[in-house]
Amino acid sequence: MPVPILSEPPGKPDSSYVLPVFGGELWTIPTSNSVMRMLVTEKESKGDFAVVTTGGQQDNPIGFHYHRDAHDVFLCLKGSMNVWANDTARTLLPGDFASVPPNVVHQYQILGSHTEFAGLIVPGGWEEFFRFIGEPFAASPMGPLFPTRDNRNPMEVLVPKLIAATEKFDMVPKRDHQGAEPTLCTKDDDKLANAATPYFLKADAGPRYASGGLLVKPLCQTADSDGRFSIARLEGSATIHSQYLAYNTFTFATSHHCFLVDMGSFRLTVGGQGSEISAGESIFVPAGQEFTLEAASRYAALYVFTNGGGLVELLVGKGKEYQSQIIAEDFPTDVAEADGLEKKVGVKVGEPL
Numbered sequence: 001m002p003v004p005i006l007s008e009p010p011g012k013p014d015s016s017y018v019l020p021v022f023g024g025e026l027w028t029i030p031t032s033n034s035v036m037r038m039l040v041t042e043k044e045s046k047g048d049f050a051v052v053t054t055g056g057q058q059d060n061p062i063g064f065h066y067h068r069d070a071h072d073v074f075l076c077l078k079g080s081m082n083v084w085a086n087d088t089a090r091t092l093l094p095g096d097f098a099s100v101p102p103n104v105v106h107q108y109q110i111l112g113s114h115t116e117f118a119g120l121i122v123p124g125g126w127e128e129f130f131r132f133i134g135e136p137f138a139a140s141p142m143g144p145l146f147p148t149r150d151n152r153n154p155m156e157v158l159v160p161k162l163i164a165a166t167e168k169f170d171m172v173p174k175r176d177h178q179g180a181e182p183t184l185c186t187k188d189d190d191k192l193a194n195a196a197t198p199y200f201l202k203a204d205a206g207p208r209y210a211s212g213g214l215l216v217k218p219l220c221q222t223a224d225s226d227g228r229f230s231i232a233r234l235e236g237s238a239t240i241h242s243q244y245l246a247y248n249t250f251t252f253a254t255s256h257h258c259f260l261v262d263m264g265s266f267r268l269t270v271g272g273q274g275s276e277i278s279a280g281e282s283i284f285v286p287a288g289q290e291f292t293l294e295a296a297s298r299y300a301a302l303y304v305f306t307n308g309g310g311l312v313e314l315l316v317g318k319g320k321e322y323q324s325q326i327i328a329e330d331f332p333t334d335v336a337e338a339d340g341l342e343k344k345v346g347v348k349v350g351e352p353l
Helices: 128-133 159-168 310-318 341-345
Strands: 017-019 025-028 034-040 050-056 071-085 088-092 097-100 106-122 199-201 209-211 214-220 229-236 250-252 257-263 265-270 273-278 282-285 291-295 300-307 347-349
Touching (some): 050 257, 071 214, 088 097, 088 199, 209 310, 265 300, 310 341
Antiparallel strands (some): 071 088, 209 214, 214 229, 257 300, 265 273, 265 291
């Protein structure tokens, strides 16, 4: 029996589910040229995080602001976008990443005719801001992907909501902030911060590990998020037959996981239910549910989002540094022994299948 395929998150905890390409709970901000798709909300993650994707076309920057508690991230999947963080700004291309911790003045701007990006909202619950100022899009007549001709007066349909939202939500406007001129990611954007400070990471430029038949590229770890979450890109191949995550079962006590496929396809079992998910699809695995994961196509890549260290910390801890940016010939498939790692990340590893 497969994991249930839903059109939007179920609104309750302890449920695994698959969302189709461009699926999720859809919201649009009035007069914008974009749609936000909620893949995971606080209700599914018990308040730990929310995962969203956004698709849209060229628009104005959203306006400088900061959060007292919320940590934002921006992961460009398609097209390009500008992200400002304090006195630095980058134009992100596919695979580029930005981390914006609390109290960092920031804004973003979608560029081009069709850009897609993903974000993790920590803690969960801040997505209510978008429900508060937004409008449901699923039944909208404004196009299948996102609106392109919402010519209403923002002073009538948006600004009053924004004023009310600043009093209700963790968002502090900084209208007088002077942002830098965005540039493409540089050669120096090749490392994680190792502290809860803002940083940009160029695609494929950061640390890389070979771990159990997967190429692991962490984008953000607990050291960069004040212990709150981890994000990584996992790349694999069905031609690699010794896949650590495929032949063992994994049950994380407190870490939920959202997997968003970027290329190819993966096969998962969750609580004994099997599913194969392909590019653009996502699957949510709540804490406490046993799962396996394996690459199911000749090449496959996904992004994993988790609270705490979760699977990211486990794979990095059991991996070895890897120089190539891609899976090359004679790719190692072993996992290193790391004393106390499984207890540290709160995972029970089952017997090999």
